[in-house]
Structure formats: structure tokens, C-alpha cells
Amino acid sequence: MVNINQKNIIQKLFETIVLGLILFSISETFLVKKSTGQKFDNKSTYKNFKLTQLKLTAKKITVNISSPNTFGSGTIISFEKPFYQVVTNAHVIRDDPKNLIITTSDQKKHRVYSIELEKFKPYDLAVLTFSEQKLVYPVAKFGDVSQLKINKPVVAAGFSALEETVSNKSFRFSQGVISFLASKPLKDGYSIGYTNLIEKGMSGGPLLNMAGELIAINGIHAYPLWGNLYEQNKLKLLAPLTPEQINHLNWGILINNIRSLILIK
Numbered sequence: 001m002v003n004i005n006q007k008n009i010i011q012k013l014f015e016t017i018v019l020g021l022i023l024f025s026i027s028e029t030f031l032v033k034k035s036t037g038q039k040f041d042n043k044s045t046y047k048n049f050k051l052t053q054l055k056l057t058a059k060k061i062t063v064n065i066s067s068p069n070t071f072g073s074g075t076i077i078s079f080e081k082p083f084y085q086v087v088t089n090a091h092v093i094r095d096d097p098k099n100l101i102i103t104t105s106d107q108k109k110h111r112v113y114s115i116e117l118e119k120f121k122p123y124d125l126a127v128l129t130f131s132e133q134k135l136v137y138p139v140a141k142f143g144d145v146s147q148l149k150i151n152k153p154v155v156a157a158g159f160s161a162l163e164e165t166v167s168n169k170s171f172r173f174s175q176g177v178i179s180f181l182a183s184k185p186l187k188d189g190y191s192i193g194y195t196n197l198i199e200k201g202m203s204g205g206p207l208l209n210m211a212g213e214l215i216a217i218n219g220i221h222a223y224p225l226w227g228n229l230y231e232q233n234k235l236k237l238l239a240p241l242t243p244e245q246i247n248h249l250n251w252g253i254l255i256n257n258i259r260s261l262i263l264i265k
Contacts, residue, residue: 050210051155055173057212058157060138062205064103064166065128069096073158073205074128075217076104077140077258083113083129084137087258088204089219090117090126102130103166104137123189123257124219140206143213145256148192152178156196156218156250158205172199179249186229186237189257192216193241193249207252216252223247 063074065088072092078085086102093100093115100112110130117126156174163170176196185191194207198221207216220229229238229246238246 051175054155054208054210054212055157057138058155058173058206058208059171060105061140061214062105062157062159062171064159064170065092065204066101066103066166067096067099070100071159071161071201072203073201073218074102075140075204075206075214076137077127077142077214079137079139082131082133084132084139086128086130087217088126088128089124089217089253090120091124091219092204093117093126093128100128102128104135106135107167108135122187123185123253125189125217125253125258140214141212142255142259143209143211143215145215145254148178148181148209148215150178150181153210154178154194154196154207154215155210156194156198156202156205156207158198158202158218160199161201162199170201172197172202174198176250179245180238180241182237184237185253185257188219189253190219190229190251191254191257192252193246194252196250198222198250214255216254217258218250218252220251222250 061076063076063086065072065074070092072088074086074088076084077087097115102110102112113129113131115126115128120126154176158172159166159170160172174197176194178192178194180193182191198218202218205218206214207218209215229251
């Protein structure tokens with residue numbers, strides 16, 4: 001029977017092999033194209049390699065949060081032995097806060113040790129903690145929100161509620177660009193709109209810049225069933241967007257709001 005340490009070693013070995021195969025593929029492609037006189041697209045190859053790295057980064061810091069009555073995602077943001085802090089949306093856990101299970105990237109399930117909800121009102125945020133004595137999980141690195149600009153590329157991650165079980169198959173990773181930055185937080189703290197494909201269940205997952213740094217938390221996908229920002233906010237705060245453009249975007253809560261509330265340095 002494989003113990004926890006062996007499982008961890010196997011996972012890291014697998015990730016090393018994957019990166020090795022990617023580098024091998026890049027070198028092989030270069031040699032083939034060089035020998036045949038074809039033009040080698042350095043930018044395209046680098047972009048694909050970078051996205052693979054970003055996906056691995058996102059996957060390691062993203063967790064699933066579930067119970068018999070809820071399903072969502074979360075992002076590991078801090079560690080103080082033996083406790084990890086996970087940020088998510090309040091709407092993810094509000095319906096069933098007593099039976100929550102956190103599933104980390106290695107498929108290990110953890111009971112929630114504590115929940116902080118009230119502290120973050122009126123923001124759609126919650127912070128959960130879980131305990132882990134042996135394994136070490138990566139923690140998200142915080143990006144500089146002041147450097148964000150419209151049309152800058154971003155990547156989003158989370159677990160899809162469309163899948164029956166939490167697994168590699170249910171993990172989602174998508175590319176997009178920033179389309180809107182509010183001058184001040186809108187209702188529930190939302191202030192960044194982006195074009196990435198976001199599915200139900202990805203709320204609480206990370207939005208990363210291309211350096212792999214956390215800049216926001218997913219919260220509202222496009223055309224939501226339970227409400228939208230156009231209905232909830234004054235149009236002047238969303239100008240020049242039209243109602244259709246507002247509903248077409250996904251929305252997140254910037255990490256500067258999260259950072260000030262949980263006092264992460």
C-alpha cells in the first residue's frame with residue numbers, strides 16, 4: 001500500500017516528467033524545423049510552455065469545497081503550521097457551512113477546522129482553514145493589482161460542478177483578458193470583469209496574471225442564474241458597459257480587498 005509520502009513523491013516525479021517531455025518536444029520541434037528549413041515560432045512555443053506552467057501553478061493552489069448541498073472552489077492563500085487558509089466566496093458555503101470538505105490537488109480530503117464569514121461582510125468572501133501535519137501545499141503568491149490594465153491576459157481556474165466527481169477531469173483552466181476594472185468595489189466587492197470561460201463550481205477559484213500571481217477570486221460567471229451586476233449596481237459605476245456587456249463578462253473580487261481584510265503581508 002502506498003503511503004502519503006510515497007504518493008507525494010510520485011506526484012512530484014510525474015510533474016517533473018511532464019515538464020521534461022514538454023522541453024523535449026520543444027527541442028525536437030526546433031531540430032526538425034531547422035533541418036527542413038521551416039520557420040520556428042519561438043513566441044508560440046514559449047506561450048504554450050508558459051501556459052502549461054501556469055496550469056500546474058493554478059492546480060496546486062486550487063481546492064474543491066463541497067458538502068451534500070454545495071459545490072465550489074477555493075484558493076490556498078496562507079500557511080501557518082499546521083493550518084492552511086483558503087479563501088472562497090461566501091455564497092459557496094452559506095447553504096451548508098457545517099458539512100464542508102476541502103479536497104486538495106492530491107485528491108486528499110480535509111475537514112474544515114474553522115470558518116470566517118461575518119468579518120468579510122459586505123464582501124462575497126469567506127476564509128476556511130484546514131489542518132495538515134505531513135504534506136506541504138503551495139500557497140498563492142499575491143500580484144500587484146495596481147499594474148492591471150484592460151486587455152491584459154489572465155488565466156482562471158476552479159472545479160466544474162458539471163462533473164460528477166472531484167478529479168483531474170473536473171479541474172478547469174481557461175485563458176482570457178481583463179475587460180473592465182471598476183473605480184471602486186461594486187455590490188459584494190466585485191470590481192474586475194474578464195472574458196475567461198468560467199463554469200458553475202469555479203466560484204472561489206483563482207484568477208492569475210501571466211506571472212502566476214493571484215490577482216482576484218472568481219465569483220460570478222457570465223449570464224448567472226441568481227442575479228447579475230447590472231441589476232445590483234448603479235449604471236454609472238459600470239459605464240461605459242451596456243447591460244449586455246456586463247452580463248457577458250465574468251466577475252471577480254480583487255485581492256487587494258481580500259488582503260486588507262485578512263491582513264496577509
